[in-house]
Amino acid sequence: MKVFDLIRKLSPLAAEMLSRLAARLHTACDANRGTVSSAKAVVFWGGGKDSTLALAFTKALAEFTGLTVRAVTMDNPGITPGTRGNIEQIASTLAVEHEYWHFRKPVPALGQEIQSWQRLYRALALALGGQPRFMCVACNFSSIVTEYSALALHQADFCVTGNPAWELATFEKWIESLRAEYAGVIAFPDRTGKQMLDYFRFWHAIYERLLEELFSESGSENCAADDAIAEYLYPMPESGDIVERASHLNVMGDGMIDCIAADHQELLAALGWRLPDDMQGGTESDCAFTASIAYLNIERNGLNRHLEHLDEADHYFRPPVEMTARAREWAVSGKSNVEGRKLLSLLGLSESYKPSSPTGSAIAQSLIDKLFKIR
Secondary structure, eight states: OOOHHHHHHHHHHHHHHHEEEEEEEHHHHHTTTTTTOEEEEEEEEOSSHHHHHHHHHHHHHHHHHHOEEEEEOOOOOTOOHHHHHHHOOOOOOOOTTEEEEEEEEEEESTTTTTHHHHHHHHHHHHHHTTTTTTTHHHHHHHHHHHHHHHHHHTTOOOEOOOOOOOHHHHHHHHHHHHHHHHHSSOOOOOOOSSSHHHHHHHHHHHHHHHHHHHOOOOTTHHHHHHHHHHHHOOOOTTOGGGGGGGEEOOTTBBBSSSOOOGGGGHHHHHTTOOOTTTSOOOOSOOOOOHHHHHHHHHHHHHHHHHHHHHHHHHHHHHOOOHHHHHHHHHHHHHHHHHHHHHHHHHHTTTTTOOOOOOOOOOHHHHHHHOOOOOO
C-alpha cells in the first residue's frame, strides 16, 4: 500500500493537508528550483513519534510529487535498542534511504563515537552543575551541526523535522533573544537575507562561544577550545554556501491543519512504531536520557515536584497517554533512578553524580533557560 493511501485511510485531515502542501510545493519549485521531481528533502529523524510522523508525511508527498527523500539520524548514547528497532523497521516499511551521523560526518553504525560524546557531556555537566537537562544542550548542538552538514553534503532543497510551525516560530524568538542578550560579547555575523544561511551562521557563533567557554584553558592559547571547535563544529558558512538553496518544509501543518503525534497513533502503529520498553517516556520517545533527567530532577527538587513537572509537560506538549503514564510509573517506582544512574555512568560521569553549583558557562546556562523544560 502506498503511504499516502494509508494516511488518507487513517488520517483524512492529514491527507487533505498534504494534498494542499503538494500543490504549493509544485508552485514553489516551478518558480525557484525547477521541477519537484529534481528536488531533495532531508528528514532529520530521531526515531521518535513526531519525526516518524514527519518522515511518513514527507514520503507521502514524494509519492505524488517525485521528491527525493533521505532520512538522517543523529547518533547519540541515548538511542536505545528499542529506538534502533523502530528506526530499522520503519526505514524498511517506508523504503527510504537512511544514514546515521555524528556531528559533521556520517557513521556506519551507532555507538562508535562514545568518547567524543563523553568529553562534551562531562564539560557541560561541570559547567551547568548537573542541571537536569545538561545533556540536551549537547544534543541540540549536535542536531544543528548534523542538519547543516547533511544538508550541505546532499545539496538538499528542503529540511524536514518533526517540529510543528508554532515550535519553529518559538525557535526564531529564542534566536533573537540570544542575539540581543550576547550582542556585546559575541561578534554575530551580518545577516545575508538567506534564511537557512543566516540560521546556521547564527548558531555557529553561539556554539563557537560555547566551546570556548567549555574547553579554554588559561595559558594554553585556547588550543583545547580550537581542537573542540575543529572536532564538533562546521566552518562558518559564507554567502554562496550550498545551504542557501535550502528551506524548511513544514509537513506537520499548513496553517489550516496542525498535526501532533497523539492524534495519529493508529497511523504510527500501522507503520510499525511502538513506544520502546527500554526508555522512560514522558514527552520523549526516541532516547533514554529522560531517565537521567528524571533522576537528576528528583535529586534536585524531590519526587513530588518532578511529578508536577511531568503534569505540566503533559498539558503543554500533549504526548500520548501511555508516555506520561510510563514516566510517572518509572519515577514513583524508582526505576528512573536506577536507569538514570546507569546512563550517567555510560556518559563518563560517576553513578553517584549529583547536582552541584555550576562552575560557569553563560551560553550553556542561557540555552538551558531558553530551550529546555523538564519533560
